[in-house]
Amino acid sequence: MSKSSVPTISVSDFSADILRHLKQSLGKDARHASLYDWRMSLSLALRDHVVDPWFESTRKTYEARGKRVYYLSMEFLIGRLIEDVAVNLGFDAIAAQAMQSLGQDYAEVVANEPDAALGNGGLGRLAACFMDSLSTLGIPAYGYGIRYEHGLFEQHFEDGAQMETAETWLAQRHVWEFERPEVSYPIHFGGDVVEEMGKTIWRAGETVMASAYDTPVVGWQGRWANTLRLWAATPTTAFDLESFNRGDYMAASAPEALARTISRVLYPDDTTDIGKELRLKQEYFFTSASIQDLLRRFLSEGGDLRALPDHVAIQLNDTHPAIAGPELVRILMDDHGFEVAQAISTARGCLAYTNHTLLPEALERWPEDLFIRVLPRHHRIIQLIEAAHLAATTSDIRILEHGEVKMGELAFIMAHHVNGVSALHSDLVKETVFSDLHADYPGRIINQTNGITxxxxxxxxxxxxxxxxxxxxxxxxxxxxxxxxxxxxxxxxxxxxxxxxxxxxxxxxxxxxxxxxxxxxxxxxxxxxxxxxxxxxxxxxxxxxxxxxxxxxxxxxxxxxxxxxxxxxxxxxxxxxxxxxxxxxxxxxxxxxxxxxxxxxxxxxxxxxxxxxxxxxxxxxxxxxxxxxxxxxxxxxxxxxxxxxxxxxxxxxxxxxxxxxxxxxxxxxxxxxxxxxxxxAAQVTERRSVPEYARRAVEASPRLARVLKQIESGVFSPSDKARYHGLVQGLMNHDYFLVTCDxxxxxxxxxxxxxxxxxxxxxxxxxxxxxxxxxxxSSDRTISGYARDIWKTPSLIASMGSRKDVA
Ligand code: GPW
Incomplete structure (x- = not known):
């Protein structure tokens, strides 16, 4: 890899950049600037240096006419960006010195930035690490997700109990993003499906627009920058003037409120029960926008849709974007005249699915009637996908079963590869949740152990x-x-x-x-x-x-x-x-x-x-x-x-x-x-079949028995002695996770x-x-594994030269 870590700017030039932004972008002078003003000016001065590598990467990608990776994820748990950008550009020491020369405490300015908390935990943070590695490795890629107005809730304790308040990161301007008002797509919901002159038509009941916001993600030493494109929901018509003129102001703003609800808030459930209609709408909203966007890009470059899998690698971060399969099939069939079989195999050629859990409560299933109400056309396409799967294998695994749509099965059947996230987990994926599908499609399940940047x-x-x-x-x-x-x-x-x-x-x-x-x-x-x-x-x-x-x-x-x-x-x-x-x-x-x-x-x-x-x-x-x-x-x-x-x-x-x-x-x-x-793991399974295993474990451990008794009797909750009665009884009677045994x-x-x-x-x-x-x-090793085994995408960095050449 090319090595060029020498920053191309002096402290005094960079200080001048910061002061210029303070004046021209923030409208302040140094005497009146707040911490916020300094943080914004520093960020903008850094951002200026990301734009050239970003353009250059885009140009190289276009010229290579190769494959792009599209990483679809409901969550990107980014955190702060100032340090990330400064470090990757090799500007960290210079930025600190520049702030010092301006009389500011660099650490304090950095800490003024709110976390972009568009994720719950590991799955979302993994997506953020992957974006960093994709850029560091010079693999042409887009991250696609939702621009939530409110990220993960803020937690505080009242007498020890968790309380939640809304997070408001967008109350301040998010400097790292570029709004793209010209990039927007209609997203349809509901309505019905009719046959007209031999064609299947989805007559949607409701439409919202998805509008793009782009954040450049610069890799190590500024050699490459990809795009994180997040979608915000906006109404098709801003305002219902007729209602307004009638004096019904609530009704006048209803369409806007309804549309914006879709990207309003991140669901705060992490590997726990989900299944709300709004969540399904969020999933389809960002997936459909992303698929429309990548198809527009492909077609604008003169591509023939039959060759789509040679140019497009779509990675599904868990089942949350699994509707990508039916959506791609729908567009190929309804808008481009593909036959069912050809549409399915073309879509499958593009799609891969990462499984992140075996916990049954986190495996997405939608009530079929809800699904039909929200996505009637996709329901029919899932029937076609299921029929094709049953015809091609000896399988009795279905996607639609017991009045539910099973998104894990859908994602698996529509993917050319399915991966687990550690060696043990991938083995368990083969042996447990997907054992039958593993037999139907041997070789489809592989492992890519997670990594961190x-x-x-x-x-x-x-x-x-x-x-x-x-x-x-x-x-x-x-x-x-x-x-x-x-x-x-x-x-x-x-x-x-x-x-x-x-x-x-x-x-x-x-x-x-x-x-x-x-x-x-x-x-x-x-x-x-x-x-x-x-x-x-x-x-x-x-x-x-x-x-x-x-x-x-x-x-x-x-x-x-x-x-x-x-x-x-x-x-x-x-x-x-x-x-x-x-x-x-x-x-x-x-x-x-x-x-x-x-x-x-x-x-x-x-x-x-x-x-x-x-x-x-x-x-x-x-x-x-x-x-x-x-x-x-x-x-x-x-x-x-x-x-x-x-x-x-x-x-x-x-x-x-x-x-x-x-x-x-x-x-x-x-x-x-x-x-x-x-x-x-094997002993855990075995132990669960032992009758009363928890009670026995407690009886065998006086140390544990004593602790449980203290908690149950209110030693730690003197003002409410029964507070933990249920918690302790739960352990004695169920203890599904074998706390007592271990x-x-x-x-x-x-x-x-x-x-x-x-x-x-x-x-x-x-x-x-x-x-x-x-x-x-390192997530660089993980991403190299995805690129080699799943996406078949080379690095374009060798062709790019050092950062000096592009500056
Ligand atoms: F349920 N993980 C997570 F699989 O953070 F979708 N949120 C989630 O909703 C799910 C998984 C899901 C985590 C896993 O619990 C963790 O073990 C793993 O390291 C991480 O995903 C990244 O793979």
């Missing part, structure tokens, strides 16, 4: 470690992460280990400052920072972590002078607003924190903190400061996990189960550098962690080996 998740979020790595193995690693292997040669060097520890300590100090400023909370920087941050879900077992914390509290109280390793248990994460049990778990963690943190006997050894409103930007502070990474899901339930990779990369060993990508992380870092516990193994392994942490040099060596050995988990 090392630009955001090491270079940018962890300056102390970045600098140490640079001085130890050079600066080639951010786009070739396997080079971190080179650190292995240094872990035997006491001087290197010392420096690694200094870097970790600096990150811990940064977290302490941040938390103290934000929440007034003080932490002991010498304690082990034990961190579990992710969405709150029963299968992720935050509850098991809390139970272990209470057990530890009990034991410290009984024997305060036993030489305990001080720990801070840090939790972070949101619960879906309708997920009652997850909200109870949050409440319990906060209640336990109140009691335990106030205990003078244990105060020096144990503290619980749960900062409100966990998001991408908080992760960027927490992860580099972490000593121990909690990846403790019930084996077989976490498809991959990606936080697990971020922690290991930043030098935090894992305590975890053999689940998702934990398995591959452990293979890479070595069993000695990973704290394994718990049942395997508890002892988890507790015992935590005591091994205590001992290991007490030997600081040896712990730090383990931490350094984690960093050295997880280079494989």
């Amino acid at each position: 090392p630009r955001r998740w090491l270079y940018s979020c962890n300056p102390p470690l970045r600098n140490l790595i640079n001085e130890t193995i050079g600066t080639g690693w951010p786009d070739d992460l396997q080079q971190l292997d080179g650190l292995s040669d240094h872990v035997g060097d006491a001087g290197f280990i010392e420096k690694f520890q200094v870097a970790k300590d600096a990150n811990k100090a940064r977290l302490c400052d941040w938390l103290h400023k934000r929440d007034g909370v003080s932490l002991d920087p010498h304690a082990m920072f034990d961190v579990q941050i992710k969405r709150i879900h029963e299968y992720k077992r935050q509850l098991m972590n809390l139970l272990e914390t209470v057990a530890l509290w009990n034991e410290i109280r009984e024997n305060p002078n036993a030489g305990w390793t001080p720990r801070v248990k840090i939790f972070g994460g949101k619960a879906a607003p309708g997920y009652v049990v997850a909200k109870e778990i949050i409440h319990l963690i906060n209640d336990a924190a109140t009691i335990i943190n106030a205990d003078p006997v244990t105060r020096d050894y144990l503290q619980i903190v749960y900062p409100e409103n966990y998001n991408v930007s908080m992760a960027e502070i927490l992860i580099p400061a972490t000593d121990l990474s909690e990846q403790i899901s019930t084996a077989g339930k976490e498809a991959s996990g990606t936080g697990n990779m971020k922690f290991a990369l930043n030098g935090a060993p894992t305590i975890g189960t053999l689940d998702g990508a934990n398995v591959e992380i452990r293979d890479c870092v070595g069993a000695d550098n990973f704290f394994l516990f718990g049942l395997t 508890f002892d193994s988890y507790f015992d392994t935590q005591r091994i962690v205590d001992k290991a942490f007490a030997d600081q040099p040896s712990w730090t060596r383990m931490a350094a080996l984690n960093t050295a050995r997880v280079g494989w988990f």
